[in-house]
Amino acid sequence: MSVTSPHPTTGVQLKPLWIGDVCVDPPILQAPMAGFTNFAFRQIVREFGGAGLQATEMVSARSFVWLDEHEAEHPDRLWGVQEEPRPLAVQMWDNDPETLARVGQCLAREFRVSVVDINFGCPVKQVTQKAHSGSYLLRWPDRVGQIVERVVKACAPTPVTAKIRLGCTRDTVNAIDVAQAVEAAGAAALTVHGRTAQDFFKGSADWDRIAQIKPHLARIPLIGNGDLDSAEKVVAAFRRYPVDGVMIARASLGKPWLFAQAAAALRGEVIPPDPPLEEQRAIMLKHFALVLERFGPERGTMLMRKYAACYASGLPGARHFRGAISNAQSPEDFYRIVEELFPKVLSLQS
Template identity: 35%
Template sequence: MKIAGIEFRERPLFLAPMEDVTDPSFRYMCKGFGADMVYTEFISSDGLVREGAKSVAKLNISDGERPVGIQIYGHLIEPMVESARIAEAARPDVIDINFGCPVRKIAGRGAGSGMMRDVPLMVEMTRRIVEAVKVPVTVKTRLGWDEEHRNIEEIALRLQDAGIAALTIHGRTRAQMYTGEADWTLIGRVKNNPLMKIPVIGNGDIDSPQRAAEAFDRYGVDGVMIGRATYGRPWIFREIRHYLDTGELLPQPSVCERVEIAKRHLAKSVEVKGERVGVLEMRRHLSNYFKGLPDFKPTRLQLVTLTDVNEINATLDYIAQEWGGADLSGAVPPPLSHGI
């Protein structure tokens, strides 16, 4: 499979762009476990044009995560074109346009999946961005606005004509948000339309190796994008790749293995963002690594309230000893935080 001049191995796996999730440290982890391509969190075109610190910081990418896409969103053509130029200066491998975010504050003002209510504007915006930059432009979108307007088959062809290099489709309408099951049948129809010449990447409910294999084998997509199933489970890419290559299921990482993964993730977060911000932004990830452990609530609260890296690592050592049976003679139960 190829996206413009970017070559991928057979049946590639993509990390979905997710706000407050796919920061540099998480992309680093997923890349290490075999993600073939990763994406930044989505970036506001208005924020980039106004040089907002939070938006500009999201342009931070590194050579070690390539190929990497920067995703932008907005509802006005001129700011989107300008933000694409700004994003291009950060040297991504692709610029991805978000036409899929269903969140009310985004879609309600016509950005994200809200653009699906004005297909001519969506197509014109895409065409202008393609013309404005030299890197490949891709799009991520949904099946349509609602059940009465599941018009992705028409939209896909029009976006292809506008010059995009690949299309990712989340198998739900905007009205569904993240409820119900993703409709891969319609994704498959887009892919198997003989008029479609660009790669089609499927997204939605890929939470196991078996589902990923079905997406490739039954629906014929060129790639699979994985989103929510990566929370606290960046190794899902390794699991899926092994299954695709061998037909065998890998065992889940042990508690001790998950502790070491969490430590690596924490260290990368601190390296990229400094101790204070790196620790604060790791909180959303840390407790997800240990979902399902019995009697874990007090320790989970520690993980999401501690601010010192050494104390967090000591807590992780305690988890390895208490739930993983690791021989860590220095590990002790973490002290309760104030007010807990």
């Protein structure tokens, strides 16, 4: 992708997005989502294409160190990371620079990941109040900077990035200060989810506030995140806001083809339609097969129930399907419910 004038149909002037020496093309990133963006999900997304950089779920750096010291197996959250195609980002969280540096270095040197990302956005109590990590750290841009600096040094030349929210509360929005600290510390990119930690997922992401950060960054790319749930919205985000990339999370869970649609739209091509519902069902079952392979029948079925609900989301009959699938205890249950109810969802739509 070369620097050009605005595309005649999209109105977007696309520039290549570089995170260190990693070219993110197209500049559409698959967000980290705990409990969801494991290898199976990433693989399904990868097959459709369109995500320039994919990310794992967040990994607890402290647990990683503990497992390492006890010579235990790597956590499920690193499933696939060693072998799968690049570029791939692994996200980690903690508040201790040394622990993060140690894990970051291992991810960079042993796992050879493309990007090491640090989470400064997680709003859940277990991470904030209990572990004083994630978005809890946004109160102190200096501390964020110290962490990033230490991790950058440990991981070099692998690029290190940070993912933040706008601030801890609506009264203490300080994303510009945090962004500057992140850049000064040597990070290679910054992703901003346009909500505060207090917001959790309430209201809408504030893209104006994301945009306000841009003039305060001298060197690193800014990636905007929040509420992008269609290819059209991705194009509009690039057209309206001075972001270098965008990141998509929730909307992709039931539509792993969304990245491919958004990528086509950015190229000014006709947006491919959602796959026919029969194919959506087949994609879900393929996803299930990957999950079963790793987690076995019982855990695999439990895990897949939430993905199945996402796949059905928005389709007529989804509630009925969701209710039934949430009780599936075994692969046999799962297949039976899909057979009985997913097709009904399909036929209702036509």
